[in-house]
Amino acid sequence: MASSILFKHALFFILSVLATSYIAQASDPNILADFIVPTNFSTPIDGNFFTFTGMRRLVANSTNPPNFKATKATMVEFLALNGQSVSMAVLQFPAGGVNPPHTHPRSAELLFVVEGSMEVGFVDTANKLYTQTLQLGDMFVFPKGLVHYQFNADAKKQATAISAFGSANAGTVSAPVTLFATGIDDEILAKSFKTDIATIQKIKASLATKP
Ligand SMILES: *[C@@H]1O[C@H](CO)[C@@H](O)[C@H](O)[C@H]1NC(C)=O
Ligand SMILES: *[C@@H]1O[C@H](CO)[C@@H](O)[C@H](O)[C@H]1NC(C)=O
Numbered sequence: 001m002a003s004s005i006l007f008k009h010a011l012f013f014i015l016s017v018l019a020t021s022y023i024a025q026a027s028d029p030n031i032l033a034d035f036i037v038p039t040n041f042s043t044p045i046d047g048n049f050f051t052f053t054g055m056r057r058l059v060a061n062s063t064n065p066p067n068f069k070a071t072k073a074t075m076v077e078f079l080a081l082n083g084q085s086v087s088m089a090v091l092q093f094p095a096g097g098v099n100p101p102h103t104h105p106r107s108a109e110l111l112f113v114v115e116g117s118m119e120v121g122f123v124d125t126a127n128k129l130y131t132q133t134l135q136l137g138d139m140f141v142f143p144k145g146l147v148h149y150q151f152n153a154d155a156k157k158q159a160t161a162i163s164a165f166g167s168a169n170a171g172t173v174s175a176p177v178t179l180f181a182t183g184i185d186d187e188i189l190a191k192s193f194k195t196d197i198a199t200i201q202k203i204k205a206s207l208a209t210k211p
Helices: 002-025 056-060 175-180 186-192 197-209
Strands: 069-073 087-093 098-103 109-115 118-123 129-134 139-142 147-151 159-165
Touching (some): 087 147, 118 139, 175 197
Antiparallel strands (some): 069 087, 109 139, 109 159, 118 147
8 A cells, every 4th residue: 555655656756757857848958057158259258248239220220121021139140149048030021021931940939019010820730720910019929839920911011020039049940941942852842732843843933033
């Protein structure tokens, strides 16, 4: 009897440990220092290391570019983010601009509309589509790893959003680029999309030439 209770306690303990380590692995790994300085970093560390000025030019210019543009501040552009499990991006949409379906394999995305309005949507693993029309000041969360998009449906006004990520390097997998601009064989794509090779080649050609 006592041994059976002990066994239950042991089992519960093991399951708790497994669950905890699973949760820990669901985000960027923990670091064993306050912050990570690249080994080849030559200048002494001061406040500048923790500062990113790459968004200044966006704030200085109130006109969005003619095509959708994402300006990122990940650990690639902003070295101090390495190990901190956070990053950001500024998403600029011209009137009618779209951020095509894509996923971020390593993080959820918390989007905050700071100018205009936008249509957003994501598809879960049961192929259910969730959509919303966001107004200025609204936030929307795209769950980690799920295919999603944003679209500025307004024909006259531009729109801008700021997105936060729970990874220093969330990664972006663009559905159109991944499928049609990486050299996957035309026949494989034609069969997969239940269409002909000419249609696949047409899509590949427009992706290669149009922004
Ligand atoms: C350090 O090394 C990385 C990768 O090798 C390189 O991209 C970066 O420019 C280097 N930085 C400096 C300050 O030398
Ligand atoms: C502002 O950005 C727009 C769109 O990219 C560009 O056409 C324009 O030249 C920029 N204006 C200034 C002052 O840099």
